[in-house]
Amino acid sequence: MKLEAVDFQSPNAPQEFVQSLRDTGFGVLKNHPIRQQLVSSIYQNWQTFFDTDDKYNYRYNLGTQDGYFPAEVSETAKGHTKKDIKEYFHFYPWGQCPETHQAQLRQYYEEANALAEQLLSWIEHHTPDDISQHYSEPLSGMIENSDQTLLRVLHYPPLKGDEELGAIRAGAHEDINLITILPAANEPGLQVKLKDGTWIDVPCDFGNLIVNIGDMLQEASGGYFPSTSHRVINPDGTDKTKSRISLPLFLHPRPEVVLSERHTAGSYLHERLVELGVI
Ligand SMILES: O=C(O)CCC(=O)C(=O)O
Numbered sequence: 110m111k112l113e114a115v116d117f118q119s120p121n122a123p124q125e126f127v128q129s130l131r132d133t134g135f136g137v138l139k140n141h142p143i144r145q146q147l148v149s150s151i152y153q154n155w156q157t158f159f160d161t162d163d164k165y166n167y168r169y170n171l172g173t174q175d176g177y178f179p180a181e182v183s184e185t186a187k188g189h190t191k192k193d194i195k196e197y198f199h200f201y202p203w204g205q206c207p208e209t210h211q212a213q214l215r216q217y218y219e220e221a222n223a224l225a226e227q228l229l230s231w232i233e234h235h236t237p238d239d240i241s242q243h244y245s246e247p248l249s250g251m252i253e254n255s256d257q258t259l260l261r262v263l264h265y266p267p268l269k270g271d272e273e274l275g276a277i278r279a280g281a282h283e284d285i286n287l288i289t290i291l292p293a294a295n296e297p298g299l300q301v302k303l304k305d306g307t308w309i310d311v312p313c314d315f316g317n318l319i320v321n322i323g324d325m326l327q328e329a330s331g332g333y334f335p336s337t338s339h340r341v342i343n344p345d346g347t348d349k350t351k352s353r354i355s356l357p358l359f360l361h362p363r364p365e366v367v368l369s370e371r372h373t374a375g376s377y378l379h380e381r382l383v384e385l386g387v388i
């Protein structure tokens with residue numbers, strides 16, 4: 110089984126894309142409207158950010174979770190004991206951000222949000238009626254004007270050989286939010302777990318856009334769309350000396366949005382963060 114990139118411009122794109130999400134929790138798009146030049150420029154600018162000590166002036170705020178998270182406080186995936194080998198910056202339009210990068214991230218945030226709304230309409234349109242009748246409102250409406258949607262700029266530093274035994278760039282995990290959209294990173298490593306337990310590479314041609322289902326859409330669709338485990342494995346050989354930058358946008362509904370009989374987006378997020386021990 111292989112993940113195939115779907116041509117965003119093709120008439121069958123919505124159907125093929127949603128089928129891929131249903132089968133694997135992941136969909137990969139080529140010829141999509143996100144400007145590649147904007148993405149590469151963000152990668153370049155943020156490589157510089159992570160390479161300089163100025164980053165420590167933007168340390169994250171505990172209550173609001175915006176700002177820079179150094180490697181020492183980086184996440185430990187659920188069920189893992191080793192910290193991921195990564196550092197990252199959490200960008201919200203209302204949060205802290207170095208002045209020089211603010212306009213560019215805002216621009217990306219807006220464009221990627223607009224595309225996410227379109228993709229959510231594709232998903233809704235191709236959801237069987239007996240499932241979609243339980244959506245409390247159109248899926249695309251759930252994220253509209255949400256101040257919870259998070260843009261994460263991730264830096265996986267080159268491996269130096271002194272990493273903790275068994276630590277990897279990102280341990281296997283599922284995303285908590287509705288959907289995630291992620292331009293292919295500048296280096297490979299992202300893998301998704303199939304139903305039979307095998308791990309496959311997510312096609313990472315520069316220019317691909319990767320979309321995956323998060324727990325909240327799994328909850329809202331009664332499990333019809335699976336939130337699948339994914340991870341970022343460590344590089345080998347000469348690739349060890351290379352940094353990897355990636356830019357996931359985690360689409361979060363407004364907190365009052367009803368996901369299911371059990372949960373609003375707010376109560377769901379709270380429960381998960383308590384479970385993770387971060388609040
Ligand atoms: O870096 C990547 O390619 C994926 C990152 C990821 O899965 C996450 O931060 O949730």
Ligand SMILES: [Fe+2]
Pocket residue numbers: 282283284339
């Ligand atoms: Fe993830």
